[in-house]
Amino acid sequence: MATKIAIVTGSPGVGKTTLVKTLSGDHLYKIVSVADEMLPVAVEKSYVQHRDELRKLTNEQITELRNVAFENIAKKDGNIIIDTHATVEQKGRFVPGLPFGAVKHFDGKLAGLIYIDASTDDILARRMGDNSRIREKEERHVIHMQRSINISVLSYYSSRLNVPLYVITNRQGHLEAAVNDFKASISDIFK
Numbered sequence: 001m002a003t004k005i006a007i008v009t010g011s012p013g014v015g016k017t018t019l020v021k022t023l024s025g026d027h028l029y030k031i032v033s034v035a036d037e038m039l040p041v042a043v044e045k046s047y048v049q050h051r052d053e054l055r056k057l058t059n060e061q062i063t064e065l066r067n068v069a070f071e072n073i074a075k076k077d078g079n080i081i082i083d084t085h086a087t088v089e090q091k092g093r094f095v096p097g098l099p100f101g102a103v104k105h106f107d108g109k110l111a112g113l114i115y116i117d118a119s120t121d122d123i124l125a126r127r128m129g130d131n132s133r134i135r136e137k138e139e140r141h142v143i144h145m146q147r148s149i150n151i152s153v154l155s156y157y158s159s160r161l162n163v164p165l166y167v168i169t170n171r172q173g174h175l176e177a178a179v180n181d182f183k184a185s186i187s188d189i190f191k
Helices: 017-022 033-043 051-058 057-075 100-106 118-131 138-161 174-187
Strands: 006-007 029-033 079-085 087-090 094-096 111-116 165-169
Touching: 006 017, 017 029, 017 079, 017 174, 029 033, 033 057, 033 079, 033 138, 051 057, 051 079, 057 100, 087 138, 094 174, 100 138, 111 138, 111 174, 118 138, 138 165, 165 174
Parallel strands: 006 079, 006 111, 029 079, 111 165
Antiparallel strands: 087 094
């Protein structure tokens, strides 16, 4: 079986990881979180102690860790779903979470991009209600800006790489509809 890769992105708090986890029991897919791949190396190098510190690293450190993660992911085979961010916001500065040069690791294997979105108010409410993560004070206009930047990045990648882009809206209180749309997109990518 040829290796195929789907990249799933979305702003923090959009419900991306929640949707990806709905496939965790399905043995047809290997689910890989870029942050989970970066974290052990970051801890070993004493860059961070926990996951939420990753976004506070310098661009050079993030690039180093992300390249190691992407190299490791590229060695995997089968149907791979990558959970990552198109951009990472750092106090009003947006750094690439998925730089175009890094996607080269998946040359010929990338079969689709999925962008999970939600309203700015839904994202803000989810972030404020998530006690499992350490987050800075959230500002509505920054969340809105990141949503716009993310879809712009992914639209470019879709056109440049000639792969489909699926956009799924995860509305508050409508998780089942988002799960159905997500699973339909995954099925289409890996058909």
